[in-house]
Amino acid sequence: MAGGLEYGTECFCGDVVDIETAGSTVRPESECKTVCPGDSRFYCGGGSRLTWYAWSLEDPLYKWTYASGNNAGSYKFFVPGVVVPLMTTVGVNGKITFVEKSGTGPPNSTGAFELDPSLAGDFSKAWRTMTGLKTDVFCAAGMTLPDKVGRQINVGGWSGTSTFGVRLYWPDGTPGAPSVNNWQENAAEIKLQRGRWYPSGMIMSNGTMLIVGGQDGSNGAPVPSLEVLPRSGGVIDMEWLRRTDPYNLYPFLFVLPTGEIFVGYYNEARILDPVTFETVRTLPQIPGNVNNPNAGRTYPLEGAAMMLPQYAPYSDPVTMLICGGSTNGASLVTDNCVSIQPENPSSNWTIERMPSQRVMPCMTALPDGTFLIANGATKGVAGFGLATDPNLNAVLYDPSKPVNQRMTVMANTTIARMYHSEAITLQDGRVLISGSDPQSNAYPQEYRVEVFEPPYYLNGLPKPAFTIENKDWAYGQQISISITAGGSSNMRASLLGAVSSTHGNSMGQRTIFPGFSCAGNTCTVTAPPDAKICPPGWFQLFILDGPTPSMSTWVRIGGDPAQLGNWPPSKTFSKPGI
Secondary structure, eight states: OEEEEETTTEEEEEOHHHHHHTTOOOOOGGGOOOEETTEEEEEOOBTTBOEEEEOOSSSOSOOOEEOOGGGGOEEEEEEOOSOOOSEEEEOTTSOEEEEOOTTSSOTTOOSEEEEOGGGTTOHHHHEEEOOOOOSOOTTOEEEEOOSTTOOEEEEOOSSGGGGGOEEEEOOOSBTTBOOOOOOEEOTTTOOOSSOOBSOEEEEOTTSOEEEEOOBSSTTOOBOOEEEEETTOSOOEEOHHHHHHTTSOBSOEEEEOTTSOEEEEETTEEEEEOTTTOOEEEEOOOOOOBTTBTTOBOSBTSOOEEEEOOEETTOOSOOOEEEEOOBOSSSOOOOOEEEEEOTTSTTOOOEEEEOSSOOBSOEEEEOTTSOEEEEOOEEEEOSSTTOEEEEOOEEEEEOTTSOTTSOEEEEEEOSSOOOSSEEEEEOTTSOEEEEEOOOOOSSSOOOOOEEEEEOHHHHSOOOOOEEEESOOEEOTTOEEEEEEEESOGGGEEEEEEEOOEEETTEEETOOEEEOEEEEETTEEEEEOOSSTTTSOSEEEEEEEEETTEEOOOEEEEESOOTTOGGGOSOOTTSOOOOO
16 A cells, blocks of 8 residues: 655555556655645655655555455356346345336336246246336335335336336245236325435334435436325425435435434435434544545445444444445545444544445345445446446455455456346345446446355355244244254354345345354244334344355344335225234
């Protein structure tokens, strides 16, 4: 790592190899004649001259691990695609919904499909064409509801009526068995209060849905407000969204263990009261690049965000992680991740350099508590034809390691995954990689679907297995499971929230390691204690034997406190009840 100063106040950072690549030469110290403004005893470069410094301590500032063989994971072709998806969602029926923006596929496309991963080896059976979408889902938000059947909801869209869209799907069928339900939509009966293009959505601790931000259709005026579904009062204007438009789209939303709401947008973050939505505290500005501290993290300067794992007994503050992004103007892509513990009033952002620059990354939580960073580009910003040089490398982020030693360079893909790509974790622990719609002559629309196989999938160790009867958990409840494969002495459990993946935003993401104990082959999982630690919803339950996860089972935690099972009040929509 190296840094340099020119003209006294201009600062540059990079690596020693950058100096060599540029063909620069060492010049006499006497040619650096500009006095440092902070200390006149020293010179800080000169005209076309850098006074430069290199990190010389024995331990480097950051250490990346370079994995090989099975430890690097592997990209594998999974199934031929039938759609270039805008969004993918893992359903509680074990299948994956793909929705596309209007005009992406052939003229007769319905815009919605469902993939059964268990049938990926038989293309004729793997895909199901879905119907029911009435408006364009282009740049909508998606969530899985905490009702008893795990309906999926998609809100917002591209223009006109689409921006008000509310669309619901009741997942049915099981892996290997047909599904028949379709999307349902009727704008005459249920719609958003404001049209929203590029909004975000989140299930709050009370079980209602928070919808934040967006624009009034394609490149339209900002919609700097939030609203709640089912409708509760009017929209609430947010000055901070108005002020930072258009760089705050698809903001990052998370419920904190205090019950308050973390929101990250552009290069800012704040905590909101969950009732009034007033700002409780404005967090320090999110750091950007060394050459532009105002680099952004949300669309169109698109990065990705995760909440790091929560561990029982949940006494430690949570950490928010944001990786990648880009800058206005020159579109200099970000090469770092930043993290903060927002509940700690004195906390500030920690910067960790990534092995490569990345805009439009996708990040997905894995059952062992690590995070996969994939997809995106090394130049440009998000949008059609606005990025080049795809980043083909995967990176594994392990928060159990020391800061600046958490990233491992993993395997490469051969497929460019640019704008409109996705990554979601399957029930077997692999990561489904899909999409890319850059609308560029350099990079095609991408129909092929891949999986990334993490090291735990390739380690050759036997996979644990379990059975469970109670799949509908109350907070604090102790649930019994039976281990049918693996040794219980080295086991733990993890819970991954149901995710909708689009534009680097994994709506619904949460990783929890609940209390877990075993006596022989009977183990007990203790559900999280309340809706602040764990907002009501659906989670994949994994059992891990050492590093190796089982197939997951879907469980619901916290019930349906907002009674979404009876919503919406319309005959058009099928409702499962409470």
